[in-house]
Amino acid sequence: MTGETYDVRPTPPDSTQWFDPRNPALWVFIALALPGLWLLSGSVRIAFTAYPSAATAAAVLFTAYTVPFIIVLRRLDYLEREPPVLTAMAFGWGGVVASMAAVDGGHAVQGMLAKLVSPTFAATWGPAIGPPAIEEVLKALGVVLVVLLARAHVNSTVDGFVYGAFVGLGFQVVEDFVYAVGATAWSRGGDDIAPVISTFIVRGFLTGLWSHTVFTALAGGGIAYAVVNTRLPMARRFGVAAGAVGAAIAAHALWNSPLLRDGFGFGGIGIVGALFIKGLPVFLLVWFLFSRAYRTEAAYYGEQLAQYDGTPLVRPGELTALLSYREREAARRHAQSLKGRKGTRAAQAVRRLQHLQTRLSVLSSRYPESPKWVLETLQNPPTHQWLQSERARLGGLAARRELPPARRREQLHRVAVQRCVVDLLAQRSRLEHLDLPVAVGTNQKRSPMAPWALGLAVLGVLVPGAGAFAIVAALMATRGHLPSDGLAVAAFAVGALTTTGWLLAFVLLRLGAG
Amino acid sequence: MHGASGASPRPFTDTFGGRLTGSLAVLGVVLAIALGLPALNLMIPGIEDVGGARVELGHGVWFTAPENTSRDVGHDRPNTVQLTVDDALVTATTRAYQRSAQDFAEAVREELKSRPGLQLTGSERSFATAAGVPGVRLEFHSPSQEGYLLILVHNGIAVDVTVSGNGRRGPEDGTYARLDDALATLTFDEARP
Structure with a gap:
């Protein structure tokens, strides 16, 4: 160990499952999600009854729209992946609780501005004041609730970005669906899908990349920073979290503001340019902050894995390749470049090997006895026969229930680590058979x-x-x-x-x- | 091995009391936004008397409000104005529209079919402003209210005015008559849209 510290807190070995009926956060989630779901389902039912084609088109388009977002978010969350159930709850909070709670609150702020300032001011600046503040706070509460539900699974600032992005994505998709069907209703042209397509192009392609997903990722990153860095002064942690939520509100307010709405007087092209000017800097800021947090996380998990460097588990060069998205992909592409079907099989094996290496790294961070268990397994010759029999043996051990809880938990941890090692050795053997002893990329010249x-x-x-x-x-x-x-x-x-x-x-x- | 070394105290969020406090705070903020802000909005006075005044409904459409008309500016939305005339609630919306008033009315009929409880009576009356712009008037009722919807389309601008009563019987006949007279004063800015 270097003695260096990171803002990463691994899930403790004795952490309970996130689904704990004694946790009040779970009941608050249910208490708020049920009425939200009731309200949302009422609106969706009316949309499908009044405009069946438009509502179906909107549902299909925006459901498909979430898929690449989810794929990208899962890729960004590569090193220590969040439990799918928690990310689904974050998505649900954004789409059901935050979106429904924001409707009346937003109208109320608009009304108060009209009364306290002027109707003209409310019409012009209301969208830049009420919705950003209300929506960003509501969405940020989704990340807070995830922390209350399963703090053990919020291990780093990266996790906050990920949970925040899922909350924002849920909000964005539901809002887009409502806007799309609303555009059809507003057009008063019957069950016409043209307004849905227009909404999809504008809100999906032109403005979708720097919308709720990015805003809430920023807020989530700040909240996770405060949660994870327990050794820092409380004022600093609170300041970072509040600053991140404030920055999300400010970014949202800039986006909703009437500034540059005329597109510098250059018509459609000018308006698209203005959209980029208002949105792109926020996206780049969030990307920069995320990259910083990712590097910290990668350094931490890299150190976990460094203790196995030089063993068949991690060959020289693989650690560097594993921790960077670019290098990871380069290693896969290098494997893919082998001729014929061999290339596909090698790329699959590299992908699997990298996945197992990250898993070993995460397990090592959670269970301090991991190095001992790994060495025990490595003492055996990794023949094909031994790997198969060991895998079967470990599978049988995992199912034993007659042990006392503490002993059983320790055994589960040991089996998880040793099974990971066995699987890793199996992939290594597979790669060696494919004449690819090391899973790293090559520096190929890029085509201009x-x-x-x-x-x-x-x-x-x-x-x-x-x-x-x-x-x-x-x-x-x-x-x-x-x-x-x-x-x-x-x-x-x-x-x-x-x-x-x-x-x-x-x-x-x-x-x-x- | 852990990066986060040091004997830091047990985090607030790892205790039952911390989770309970945090959860209640989350619940409180959500309820404050969803229910508290609308309640606060209702408490702030924003009603102005516009009886006899020319009121702009948006997109260059104006009308002279009848006596005893009030406007709650807290309920205004872009291109939507809400007025109270005696016991009737009047909501007027304007938008750019390139089809006919009949197309607009047909779209409204289809939409109302999906609203539980709200039904068109089937009674339609023709309407025209003093300047001769024709409109379509659809009457509706529900278990809790009764009223009509007036639709006019002129020069690429559509105006739809919903008049409903606060009670099951709808506005009184006198209110209807005064509103008819007032709505006949609707004027469109010919230089727009």
């Missing part, structure tokens, strides 16, 4: 065409068809071997997403017209 492909892909958000050109450019940049260049992969993915979005919009508009 790849950045242009990515630029085209981003342009595809605004220009129909540009995404398709980006796909072609990405394939040309890599000469058909896409996995060899991360930038080309990104260009291909964004190009495919925008092309699919535009095609979907086109088909739905045609259907709507029919």
Whole structure:
């Protein structure tokens, strides 16, 4: 140990499950979620009855919209993943409790501004005052409730970003659905899906990246910082949490404000430019803060794994490759570059190996006896036969219930660590059979065409068809071997997403017209 | 091995008392926002007498409010004005609209079918402003209220005015008559939309 300290607090070995009926936070969640669900289901039922096509289109589009967000959030939360049930509760808080509680509160603030200042002021500046303050506080409370429900699972600032993002995503998706169906109702053109498509393009593509998900991630990061850094003075912790929530409110207020709404007088292009000016800095700020928190977390978990460096569990170079998203992907791409089906199998094995390495790192942080258990397992020769029999033996041990609780808990921990080691050795053996002894990437020269492909892909958000050109450019940049260049992969993915979005919009508009 | 070393005290959130206090605080803030703010808004006076005054409904649409009309500015929304005339509640909304008043009325009919309890009586009356802009008037009732919806579309602007009574019987006949006269004063800014 270096004696260095990190703002990471691993889940204690004796921590109870998050689902504890004696925890008042669980009952508060239920008490608020049930009426929220009742209100939301009433609105959704009316939407589907009055505008079945529009409501169905909105539900399908915005449900599909959440998928890439969830994939990205799970990838960002790679090292120490949050329990899916807790992230689902965070999503539910945002979509059900915060969104429903914000409706009347927001109207009330608007009304008070009209009375206390003037109706004109309320109409102009009300959206930049009431909703940001109310919504950001309500969403931040979702992260606070997760802390109260399962503080042991809020291990680092990164976790706060993740839970906050899930709360914000839930809020954003429900709000987008309501806005989309509301646009159809407001158009007074019957059950028309064109307003839904417009809402999807504007709120999904043009403004979706710097919306509630990012705002609440910022607030969540601040709250988690305060929760995790227990050795820091209370004033500083409280100040960071309050500052983060305040920054989320300020970012939201800037977004809702009438500033730059005229797009500098340059029409549609000017308005889109103004959207970027108001939103992009917030997104970059949150990305910067998240990256800092991620590096701290990576350093901590890297140190957990460093004690096994040089063993078959972690070969030289793999630790560095594991802790950085770019290097992780480079290692997978390098494995994928092997000829034929061998490449696919190698890439799968590298992915699995990296997952097991992070798991071993997290287990080591939770159970101080882990190194001893790991060494015990490593003393055996990792033959295929031994690995299989050991796996079966450990599986049987995990099921034993006749031991006293404390002994059983210790055994569960030991089995979890040793099983992880056995699985790791199995993947290592698999990789060695594929002539890939070390799971690291190589420094390949990047094609100068790849950045242009990515630029085209981003342009595809605004220009129909540009995404398709980006796909072609990405394939040309890599000469058909896409996995060899991360930038080309990104260009291909964004190009495919925008092309699919535009095609979907086109088909739905045609259907709507029919 | 743990990064967070040192004998720090047991965190507040790890005790039952801490969780209870924190949970109640969360509950309290949510209730304060969802219920407290609307209650506070009701307590702040915001009603002004606009009887006989010209009132802008948005998008350049104006009308002369009848006597004994009050406006609660706390209920105004962008392009939506709420007035009280005697015992009737009047909500007027304006928007850009490129179709006809009949299309608008049909869309409203479809939407009202999905609202439990609220039904159109089937009675429709024609309406025209003093300047000759025609409109459609749909009457509705529900177990708790009765009233009508007036729809006018002119020069790319739609106005829909909902008049409902506070009671089951709806506004009194005298109120209806005075409102009809007042709504006939609706004028559209010809230079817009």
